[in-house]
Amino acid sequence: xxxxxxxxxxxxxxxxxxxxxxxxxxSGHRSVSWYQQTPGQGLQFLFEYFSETQRNxxxxxxxxxxxxxxxxxxxxxxxTLELGDSALYLCASxxxxxxxxxxxxxxxxxxL
Amino acid sequence: KQEVTQIPAALSVPEGExxxxxxxxxxxxIYNLQWFRQDPGKGLTSLLLIxxxxxxxxxxxxxxxxxxxxxxxxxxxxxxxxxxxxxxxCAANTNAGKSTFGDGTTLTVKP
Numbered sequence: 001x002x003x004x005x006x007x008x009x010x011x012x013x014x015x016x017x018x019x020x021x022x023x024x025x026x027s028g029h030r031s032v033s034w035y036q037q038t039p040g041q042g043l044q045f046l047f048e049y050f051s052e053t054q055r056n057x058x059x060x061x062x063x064x065x066x067x068x069x070x071x072x073x074x075x076x077x078x079x080t081l082e083l084g085d086s087a088l089y090l091c092a093s094x095x096x097x098x099x100x101x102x103x104x105x106x107x108x109x110x111x112l
Numbered sequence: 113k114q115e116v117t118q119i120p121a122a123l124s125v126p127e128g129e130x131x132x133x134x135x136x137x138x139x140x141x142i143y144n145l146q147w148f149r150q151d152p153g154k155g156l157t158s159l160l161l162i163x164x165x166x167x168x169x170x171x172x173x174x175x176x177x178x179x180x181x182x183x184x185x186x187x188x189x190x191x192x193x194x195x196x197x198x199x200x201x202c203a204a205n206t207n208a209g210k211s212t213f214g215d216g217t218t219l220t221v222k223p
Contacts, residue, residue: 004155033210043201043213056210090155098143098205103156 002027004093004104012110018079021107025072025093032074033101034066037088049074050096078109086111114139114206118214125192126222133187133217135202140180143205147176147187149198150216156201160187192221 005024013019025032033056034046045058049068066076072093078085088108092101115138125131135145144163148156160169160176162185168177175188185202199218203211 035213042215043203045210045212048210058210088153092156092211100144100158100161101146101203101205101211102158103148105155108153 004091004102006089006091006104006107008107009105010108010110012112013081014112015081015083017081018077019081019109021076021078021089021091021109023074023076023091023093023104025074025091026102029093029095029102030072031094031096031099032068032072033092033094034074034076035090035092036060037090037106038086043090046076081111083111085109114142114204114212116202116204116212116214118200118202118217120217121215122218122220124220124222127192127194129192129221130188130190131192131219133189133200133202133219135185135187135214137183137185137204137212139204139206140183141206142180145176145178145185146203146205146211147174147185148201148203150201151198159200189219192219194221194223197221 007022031050033048037043048056052068063079068074088106090106092103094101119134146161147159162178173190178185199216201216203213
């Protein structure tokens with residue numbers, strides 16, 4: 001069974017630009033969660049989608065948004081990038097949201 | 113608001129030692145608790161999942177316990193090996209798809 005995949009693996013952007021990250025969950029999983037990981041803040045929850053609906057949202061500004069498609073693939077968008085957005089962005093999938101979570105390899109975003 | 117604390121932040125042991133990593137959480141109303149390992153620059157690998165109704169789970173040399181009433185979980189690693197060197201994270205899942213993570217314990221196993 002294929003694992004969670006994330007694309008791209010690495011991104012370099014400049015301040016003010018926007019970026020879209022993609023996550024493909026394990027086949028059959030309907031829940032996708034997104035996390036931001038930085039050395040100073042650790043792993044922080046961004047949002048969770050289940051069957052194309054956002055069910056939970058963390059404490060991030062509105063510049064961070066996401067969506068989920070009918071095939072459960074999810075995208076995360078960050079607009080007006082700031083230096084502090086540099087981080088490893090991880091997505092995780094699970095069957096129903098409260099089950100075991102499986103993480104992808106992450107997208108390393110660097111904002112210059 | 114759920115808060116998760118992991119102690120110690122770092123641990124260095126000689127190969128072959130048994131060790132215990134600690135995780136505490138403030139809200140006992142969890143669905144489950146999950147332990148992960150993370151290698152530098154990589155994603156998280158799931159090690160063990162303990163449902164809220166369970167007391168422990170075992171996988172190979174790993175054993176995780178859960179005490180909801182006291183808000184604690186431990187990860188026991190038997191006969192540690194250099195390949196076990198990584199950061200270990202625990203996550204308390206209290207709501208659908210939302211996990212609160214600790215800051216992790218960075219383990220170094222010296223040959």
